[in-house]
Each structure stands twice: as C-alpha cells, then as structure tokens.
Amino acid sequence: MNLTKALPHDDAATDERRMHAPRPWATIVRYAVMLVIVLIMVAPFAWMLSTSLKAQEYILETPPKLIPNPITLESYSGLAERIDLLRTFFNSAFVAVVGTVGQVIVSAMAAFAFARMQWRGRNVVFMLYLATMMIPSVVLIIPQFILIRALGWMNSYAALIVPALFSAFGTFLLRQAMLSMPKDFEEAAFVDGANYWTIFWRIILPLTGPSLATLAVFSFMGLWNAYLWPLFVARQEAVMTLPVALATLQGGPRALTEWNMVMAGSVVAVLPILIVYMFAQSWFVRSVVTSGIKG
Amino acid sequence: MAGFSGFNKWKWVFIFLAPSLFGILLFIVYPIGTSLWLAFNDWNLLSPPEFTGLANFQALAVDADFWRALGYTLQFIVLYVPSVFVLGLALALFLNQKVRGMLFVRTTTFLPVVASWVVVSLIWKWIFNPAYGLVNYGLQLIGITGPAWLFEPQTALYAMVITSIWKDVGYIALLYLGGLQNISETYYEAARIDGATRTQSLRHITLPLLTPTMFFVAITLLINYFQMFDQVWLMPMRDSAADRQLEVIVTQVVTNAFSYNRMGYASAMSWVLFAIIFAITFVQLRLQNRWVHYESD
Numbered sequence: 322m323n324l325t326k327a328l329p330h331d332d333a334a335t336d337e338r339r340m341h342a343p344r345p346w347a348t349i350v351r352y353a354v355m356l357v358i359v360l361i362m363v364a365p366f367a368w369m370l371s372t373s374l375k376a377q378e379y380i381l382e383t384p385p386k387l388i389p390n391p392i393t394l395e396s397y398s399g400l401a402e403r404i405d406l407l408r409t410f411f412n413s414a415f416v417a418v419v420g421t422v423g424q425v426i427v428s429a430m431a432a433f434a435f436a437r438m439q440w441r442g443r444n445v446v447f448m449l450y451l452a453t454m455m456i457p458s459v460v461l462i463i464p465q466f467i468l469i470r471a472l473g474w475m476n477s478y479a480a481l482i483v484p485a486l487f488s489a490f491g492t493f494l495l496r497q498a499m500l501s502m503p504k505d506f507e508e509a510a511f512v513d514g515a516n517y518w519t520i521f522w523r524i525i526l527p528l529t530g531p532s533l534a535t536l537a538v539f540s541f542m543g544l545w546n547a548y549l550w551p552l553f554v555a556r557q558e559a560v561m562t563l564p565v566a567l568a569t570l571q572g573g574p575r576a577l578t579e580w581n582m583v584m585a586g587s588v589v590a591v592l593p594i595l596i597v598y599m600f601a602q603s604w605f606v607r608s609v610v611t612s613g614i615k616g
Numbered sequence: 617m618a619g620f621s622g623f624n625k626w627k628w629v630f631i632f633l634a635p636s637l638f639g640i641l642l643f644i645v646y647p648i649g650t651s652l653w654l655a656f657n658d659w660n661l662l663s664p665p666e667f668t669g670l671a672n673f674q675a676l677a678v679d680a681d682f683w684r685a686l687g688y689t690l691q692f693i694v695l696y697v698p699s700v701f702v703l704g705l706a707l708a709l710f711l712n713q714k715v716r717g718m719l720f721v722r723t724t725t726f727l728p729v730v731a732s733w734v735v736v737s738l739i740w741k742w743i744f745n746p747a748y749g750l751v752n753y754g755l756q757l758i759g760i761t762g763p764a765w766l767f768e769p770q771t772a773l774y775a776m777v778i779t780s781i782w783k784d785v786g787y788i789a790l791l792y793l794g795g796l797q798n799i800s801e802t803y804y805e806a807a808r809i810d811g812a813t814r815t816q817s818l819r820h821i822t823l824p825l826l827t828p829t830m831f832f833v834a835i836t837l838l839i840n841y842f843q844m845f846d847q848v849w850l851m852p853m854r855d856s857a858a859d860r861q862l863e864v865i866v867t868q869v870v871t872n873a874f875s876y877n878r879m880g881y882a883s884a885m886s887w888v889l890f891a892i893i894f895a896i897t898f899v900q901l902r903l904q905n906r907w908v909h910y911e912s913d
Contacts, residue, residue, distance in 0.1 A: 354710065355721045362724040362786070366731075368750065369739045381748045431636030440629045446637065453644045457893060459843050459866050460886045463873045464647030464654065467661075487639030517628040546732030548846050553874055564734035568850060571738075580742050587735045598730045602723060605730060609787060 366591075373397070373585035380581050396581035397589075403582065404566045405558055406589065412555075413563040414593075416478060417544040420485040424540045425533055428491030432529075433521050435492065436499035437507065447496075450489040462549065469554055480554040481562070485544060491536050498532035499525055531607075538601060539608035545594055563590045654883035661877050672884035682885065685863040688773065689842060692864065695777045697837050703781060704788025704833070709822075711789060712796050722793075725786030733783070733846035740779040741766060741851055766851055772858035776847050788833055795829025796822070827908040835900055842893050845870070865889045 367387065372380055373396050375389040400406060434440075435447050465484055474480040506528075507520045515523070526533070551562045558566075567586045571578050598605050655672055659665035676682055711722050728736060743750045744765040752762030763771045803821045812820070845866040852858035863871075865885065873882035 351713070351715065352717075355715075355717060358707070358710075358721055359724045361782070362727055365736075365739045365743060365782070366727065368743065369735075372742065383748075383753065385748075385750060385753060427636050427639065430632045434629055434632035438625070438629055438632070440625065446633075449645070450640065453640060453648070455894075456644075456648055457839070457843055457886075457890055459845075459869060460651055460883075460890050461644065461647050462870070463879055463883050463886065464650035465643065466873070467650065467879065468643070468647060470661075483639075484643045487636060487643050489640060489644065492636060517632070521632070542730065546734070548732065548734050549849075549870070553870075564732055567734055567738065571741075571854060580745070580748075583738055584742065587738050591731045591735045594730055594732070595727065598726070602726075606726065606790060609726075609729060609790065 369584045369587050369591075372581050373588050375581050377579060377581055396579070396585040399579065400570075400582050400585045400589070403570060404586070408558065409561050409563045409566040410589065412478075412560055413545060413590075416481045416551075416562060417541050419478075420482045420544045421537050421540040423482065423486040424488050424491055425537050427486050428488055428536065429495050429526060429529065429533065430521070431492045432495035432499050433517075433525060436496045437520075437525060438517070450492055453489045454493065462553075465550075466553055474554075476555055476557040476560050478560055481544075481551055481560065484550075485540070488536075488540070491540070494536055495529060495532055498529045502528055534601075534604050535608040538604045541597075542594065542605070542608070651883045651886065654880045655887050656884075657880040659879045661879060665880065668880070672881050673888070675881065676884060676888060681863065682865075682868055684861070685865050685868040688769075688862055689844070689864045692773060692777060692844070693838065693841050695774075696780055696841060697834070699777070700781050700784055700788050700837065701830070701833060704785050705792050705826075705830075707785055707789040708792030708796060709818075712793060725789060727786070728783040729787045729790075731783075734850060736779065736783050737847050737850035740775070740782075741853075744775045766853045767856040767858055769852075769858045769862040772852050772862050776851055779847060779851070780841075780844075788837075791833050791836070792826065792829055795826045799825045824909045828910055831900070831904055831908045835897055838896055838900070839893055842889060842896075 371387050371389055374392045374394070376391070376393050376395055379386075379389065435443060469475060469480045469484070472479075474483070502525065506524050507515075510520050510524060546564065547562070548564045548568070551565050552568075555561055555565065563586075567583070567590055570583045570586055654665070656667060656669060657665040658668045658671070707725065711718060711725070744752075746752055746762065746764045746767065749762075749765070751765070755762040765775045766772045799822065803825070804817055807817045807821055843866055844864055848862065848864045848867050849870075852862055866889070869882045869885045869889070872878045872885065
C-alpha cells in the first residue's frame with residue numbers, strides 16, 4: 322500500500338519551511354521541554370533524598386527547602402534503630418540474587434529441552450506452559466499461600482525464593498532465543514563425543530547471553546521490588562524484605578509519621594536498583610519491554 | 617544421527633525438564649486447580665472446606681464492598697488508562713527526536729519504572745501530605761487551599777492516578793518508541809518528496825503504523841491495572857476515610873483471604889477478576905481489525 326498517495330500535495334509554503342535551518346526558538350522550546358521532563362522525573366527522587374537528610378524539626382518548615390541546612394544523617398541512624406536494616410537489606414539481596422540465578426538456570430534448562438531436543442509430547446507440555454502464562458497472578462496468591470503454609474514454609478527464605486524459580490515466561494523467552502540457533506552447532510559437538518550437558522553449558526548457554534541477561538534483570542527487579550507476596554508469607558523480621566519493612570514505618574492517624582526516616586528507608590531501598598540501572602541501562606530497557614504483558 | 621536415542625535420550629530430557637516442570641506443576645498448575653476448587657467451597661483455613669456450590673458467586677453478586685471495589689477499579693482505569701496512553705505517546709514522539717541530550721532525558725523517564733511501587737508510593741504520599749506536602753504548598757502559592765488528598769477516597773484516587781501516570785509513562789513511552797523505530801524511513805522520505813508537512817506525516821504515516829503498538833499498550837495497561845494493588849494498599853492515610861473506603865478488586869481479594877480467612881470467597885473473587893480481564897482482552901482482540909493496521913495489509 323502506498324501511504325503517500327493519500328497525502329495531498331502541499332503548497333510552496335511547506336517547501337520553504339523545509340529549506341530553512343531549524344529556527345532558534347524551536348530549539349529553545351525543545352530544550353525547555355526536555356528540562357521540564359527531566360525535572361518531573363527526577364524531582365520526586367531529589368525531594369526524597371533531601372527529606373532524608375533533614376532533621377525531624379526541619380522537614381515541616383515552610384517554605385520547603387530543597388537543600389537541607391543543616392545536613393544530618395540522624396534519620397538514617399533512627400531508621401537503623403527502628404528496623405534491622407542490615408538484616409532486611411541482606412534478606413532482599415539474598416532473595417533477589419538466589420531467586421534470579423535459580424530462575425535463570427531452571428528456565429534455561431527447560432528451554433533447552435524444548436528448543437534443542439526432540440521428544441514425544443514436547444508440544445503438549447509446551448502448550449501447558451503457555452496456558453499458565455494467561456492466568457493472572459492474583460488467582461495464584463491464595464492457593465500458593467495455602468501451599469506454602471502446608472509445606473511449613475511460612476516465614477522462610479524458601480517461601481520467597483522457591484515459587485519464583487519456576488517461570489513459564491522465562492522458559493518461553495529463552496526457548497525463543499535457543500530456537501534461532503542453527504542445528505549444526507551441536508551436531509559437530511556430538512560427533513566429537515559431547516553429551517547434552519556439555520552442549521548446553523558450553524555451546525547453547527553462552528550464545529543465549531543477551532536473553533539470559535534480559536531475564537535476569539527482569540527477575541531481579543521483580544524480586545527486589547516485590548511487595549504483595551512477601552507481605553503475606555514473610556512477616557517476621559528474620560526473613561522480612563526491605564519493601565515490607567519500609568511500609569511498616571508509617572505512623573497511624575495519631576502517631577506522626579517521621580517522613581525523614583521513611584524517606585531514608587526509601588533511599589536505601591531504591592539506591593541499589595538505580596545504581597544497577599545506571600550501569601546496565603540497556604538491559605533494563607530490553608527486559609521491561611520484552612516482558613510486555615506479565616501480570 | 618546426532619544425539620542419543622531411547623532410554624538415554626529420555627534420561628537427558630528428564631534431567632533438563634524435570635526441575636522446571638515439577639515446579640510449574642506444583643507451584644502454578646496445582647494452585648490454579650486448588651483455587652478453582654476453592655471458589656466453590658467455604659474455607660476458613662481451620663475447619664475442613666465445605667462445598668457450597670455457587671454460593672460464593674451468589675454472595676459476590678450482592679456484596680456491596682465488591683461492587684464498590686469494582687467501581688473504584690473502573691473509575692481509576694477510566695482516568696488513568698487514556699491519560700497514560702496519550703501522554704506516553706506524546707512523550708515517545710518527543711523522545712524520538714535525534715537531538716543531543718535526548719538519551720539522558722530518556723534515561724530519567726525510566727527511573728520511576730525501575731523503582732519499586734513501595735518507594736514510589738511513599739515518596740508521593742509525602743508529596744501529597746495535606747499540611748506539609750509539596751503539592752499543597754504549590755497550590756497555596758497560587759492561592760488555592762489544597763484538598764486533604766490521601767485522606768478522602770475521591771481525592772486519594774486522583775492522587776493515585778497522578779502517581780501511577782508518573783511511574784508508568786516512561787514505560788509506555790518506551791513501548792511506543794519500539795513501535796516508532798519499526799516504521800520504515802522510506803515512508804517518510806516518500807511523504808517528503810510528495811510535499812507532506814510534518815503534521816500530515818504524523819497523521820497519515822506515524823499514527824496508522826503505530827496502531828499495533830497502541831493495541832499492545834492498551835491490552836497491557838488494562839490487564840495490569842485491573843490487578844493493581846500496591847499503590848492502593850499503601851497510599852491512603854491509615855485509618856482515614858480513604859483507607860476504609862477506597863478499595864480495588866485485588867485489595868478486596870487480599871482482605872477477604874488474609875484478614876477474614878475467607879479463602880473460598882476470595883478465590884471466587886479472583887476468578888471473577890480473571891473472567892473480567894479475559895472478557896475485556898477478548899473484546900479488544902475482536903475489535904482490533906476496526907482500528908489496528910498491520911503493515912502487511
């Protein structure tokens with residue numbers, strides 16, 4: 322279809338407009354809009370950081386000051402008294418790292434069986450995987466909670482990590498990547514006497530690199546940021562993760578919320594993921610886009 | 617022939633597939649079955665489940681809390697989805713310009729996407745604080761007394777819509793950017809030769825060819841936002857009218873399951889939500905050929 326046919330031919334004015342170099346005011350407007358966007362996106366984070374560096378008596382002052390004076394870390398030490406910061410931070414990191422590594426390995430192995438091995442029933446089993454992807458996570462919360470309880474895993478790392486290891490989406494993503502590789506790779510290896518494990522580990526997995534990274538970032542972000550699931554299966558401080566601990570800091574209607582402390586906690590929770598994002602930007606972008614519908 | 621045969625092959629299939637398949641069956645397929653069965657039972661976790669047929673669904677039909685939650689969910693979606701759909705598109709068109717510094721702008725629009733809902737909720741809760749928050753301070757500067765935002769259901773809903781747009785607009789823009797970069801440059805060149813203005817190019821080339829992405833965005837937004845939970849759970853001020861009244865479907869599911877131990881009832885509710893999402897996605901799929909243009913057409 323020729324789309325341009327639908328366009329009416331324009332008058333000379335547009336030709337003239339195109340001939341000229343971009344006008345200076347257009348550039349100014351563009352940079353102004355860029356600045357506004359950056360401000361909107363960054364200002365709330367800046368305000369979080371600023372509040373976290375203020376003493377309690379200064380956070381309520383009007384007009385609000387972006388640069389705290391004096392700067393103090395007392396909200397961070399207060400935070401460390403209220404929640405076991407080291408513990409919850411470790412819990413979050415441990416769950417996110419182990420869960421991510423585990424999910425990537427389990428998914429990659431299954432993907433290998435689906436993409437690089439011929440066996441009867443393969444398509445039927447794969448359809449089962451695809452079908453589970455259509456069920457929204459809200460349907461799974463209650464029965465998974467009951468299962469975890471029946472297994473005696475309440476308030477354990479297992480409750481946070483094990484259900485996260487099995488991802489139909491991850492298997493699907495890695496299978497797609499592995500399908501795109503030519504068959505001759507492993508045929509040559511078989512001739513040399515390699516077994517399936519060697520082929521998986523030495524040949525296929527390295528070539529799946531970008532997709533593995535995409536899945537890893539997606540999984541890490543999900544586990545580090547998770548709230549609903551940990552909220553109900555890991556309520557004890559020994560296994561509590563950072564987001565859940567953070568949410569407990571808010572006061573009720575009578576107890577005043579110490580906002581500098583809440584913001585300090587937010588800084589601690591968000592900084593690691595923002596730093597990882599800065600270093601691995603393109604992977605974040607890829608993983609979030611690839612994940613698409615992942616309810 | 618490459619590989620192995622017979623028992624040896626099945627041994628390897630088992631080694632690779634077993635961990636995943638076992639987990640999927642135990643942690644996804646079996647729970648789906650449990651949940652479906654529970655939906656027709658009454659169970660408080662203590663006494664044995666009791667089969668009650670359709671009673672849960674009948675109770676749902678007259679449950680004022682459920683209808684209120686559905687109402688707020690729909691209200692939220694009506695305000696939020698079109699806004700982020702349009703703003704995300706506008707942002708993507710802007711970010712798509714090849715100008716120095718634009719990559720940095722794009723990086724910042726993704727910061728809220730990467731942050732957790734807990735952190736984002738807390739930051740905006742502070743910003744929407746009626747007495748000391750930045751929003752009401754700003755309103756006061758222009759002579760308006762700001763509302764109590766997160767204390768009242770209606771204003772809390774608006775605050776959450778604003779917060780959600782801020783968190784998601786970078787993600788939506790990114791989806792659109794992917795679509796924009798898939799549009800072949802040759803269309804624009806041809807349009808230029810034919811003397812089309814930029815507005816005409818946008819209207820007759822960019823937007824029609826972007827409809828598949830728009831379709832995907834619409835489906836994603838609706839599937840995700842019928843299941844919204846974190847911000848609704850976290851943002852209203854504790855024990856305020858907003859906290860008591862502002863519910864969405866998933867907060868109702870969670871409250872029934874984990875506060876009232878009504879496992880069967882909550883399961884039934886989650887399946888009703890599934891049915892709603894399924895129906896809406898189905899309708900969208902059926903309607904897509906009325907407005908979505910695929911390039912091969």
